[in-house]
Amino acid sequence: MTQATITAEDIPASLQGTVAKVVKFVGQLDESNVDEKAKIIYAIIEQAPKNLFLLFDFEGLEYMNSKSIGYLTDWYGKVTEGGGKIVISKAKSNILDILQVVGLTQLINCYPTLDEAKFALLQPIAGTN
Amino acid sequence: MDNNTQPTVETLETKPMKITITLPTNAYFISGIRDFTLGLIKNMTEFSEQWAFRFQSVVDELCNNAIEHGSAPGNDVKITFINVPHESIEIIVEDTGTGKVKFSATELQKLVSDRRQPNYVHTGIRGRGLSKIVAEWTDELEFKDLETGGMQVRIKKFLQDPKLKEMSNYLESPTHLVLQ
Numbered sequence: 001m002t003q004a005t006i007t008a009e010d011i012p013a014s015l016q017g018t019v020a021k022v023v024k025f026v027g028q029l030d031e032s033n034v035d036e037k038a039k040i041i042y043a044i045i046e047q048a049p050k051n052l053f054l055l056f057d058f059e060g061l062e063y064m065n066s067k068s069i070g071y072l073t074d075w076y077g078k079v080t081e082g083g084g085k086i087v088i089s090k091a092k093s094n095i096l097d098i099l100q101v102v103g104l105t106q107l108i109n110c111y112p113t114l115d116e117a118k119f120a121l122l123q124p125i126a127g128t129n
Numbered sequence: 130m131d132n133n134t135q136p137t138v139e140t141l142e143t144k145p146m147k148i149t150i151t152l153p154t155n156a157y158f159i160s161g162i163r164d165f166t167l168g169l170i171k172n173m174t175e176f177s178e179q180w181a182f183r184f185q186s187v188v189d190e191l192c193n194n195a196i197e198h199g200s201a202p203g204n205d206v207k208i209t210f211i212n213v214p215h216e217s218i219e220i221i222v223e224d225t226g227t228g229k230v231k232f233s234a235t236e237l238q239k240l241v242s243d244r245r246q247p248n249y250v251h252t253g254i255r256g257r258g259l260s261k262i263v264a265e266w267t268d269e270l271e272f273k274d275l276e277t278g279g280m281q282v283r284i285k286k287f288l289q290d291p292k293l294k295e296m297s298n299y300l301e302s303p304t305h306l307v308l309q
Binding site: 001002028030031032063065066067069070071073074093094097098101102103 | 156186189190193251258261265266
C-alpha cells in the first residue's frame with residue numbers, strides 16, 4: 001500500500017456552533033490506499049455534519065488520483081450541504097494542475113499559504129449571518 | 130565534399146525509444162510505474178516537468194482501469210512507452226480481458242465521449258480518470274479490442290500542438306489568411 005497520512009487538529013472558530021479543523025495530507029493518495037484514508041474524512045463529517053469548516057493542508061501531498069478527486073468532490077458536497085466550507089492550502093503545482101483539469105478549483109478555493117486559507121475559511125459565508 | 134554522399138547518422142537523439150513493462154494485476158505496483166513514468170518523461174524526453182507529472186497521472190489512470198476492468202488477479206497489464214524525439218510520446222496499456230467488468234472498445238469510446246460533453250455532471254466518486262484527465266491531457270486517445278480478448282488503450286501527445294502546426298502554415302504566409 002502506498003504511504004499516506006491524514007491528521008486533523010482543531011482551530012479555534014470565530015463563530016459559535018461551528019467546528020473548524022486543519023486536515024493535513026501527507027504522501028500519495030492512489031488506488032491502493034484512498035478508500036481506506038477517505039474514511040478519516042467521512043468520520044470527521046459524521047461527527048460534525050453541520051457548520052463544519054475544513055482547511056485541507058496539501059503541502060505534503062505528492063499525488064492524488066481521480067478517485068481521490070472524486071472523494072474530495074463528495075466531501076465538498078456534504079460539508080457545504082451542512083452549511084460548512086472547505087478550502088485548500090499550499091498545494092504543489094502538480095496537485096493544483098490536476099484539480100484544475102477536473103474543474104475542482106472552480107468549487108474549492110486554493111490558497112498559497114496556511115494563513116490566507118485560514119482567513120478565507122473563517123470568513124462568514126455569503127448569505128449567512 | 131558532395132552533399133549528396135553524406136551518410137545519414139542515426140543517433141540516439143533521433144531514434145525512437147521503446148520501453149515495455151509488464152506488471153502483475155495489483156494496485157501495489159502502480160506507485161513504481163508512476164515513479165518510472167515521471168523519471169522517464171523528465172530525463173528521456175523533451176517534455177517539461179509539468180507534462181512529466183501529467184503523464185504520471187495518465188499512466189496511473191490507464192493502469193488502474195486495466196487492473197479494475199481488464200485483467201483478473203494473477204494476470205498481467207502491459208505498458209509500452211514510445212518516445213519519438215522532437216515529436217511525440219505514445220503510451221499503450223494492454224489488459225488481458227479477464228477482469229470483472231468488461232467493456233468493449235466501442236463502449237469505452239462512447240463512455241468517454243458522453244462524459245466529455247460540457248453539460249455532463251460527474252456525480253459519483255469514480256469516472257473522471259479517462260474523460261477528465263487522460264482525454265484532456267492527450268492529443269489522441271484510442272481504444273482497440275484485441276484478438277486475445279483484451280483491450281488496448283493508446284494515447285499520444287505531440288511535443289507541439291498539431292493544431293498549432295496547422296495554424297502556423299497559414300501564419301507563415303500572411304497573404305493567404307483563411308477566415309473560418
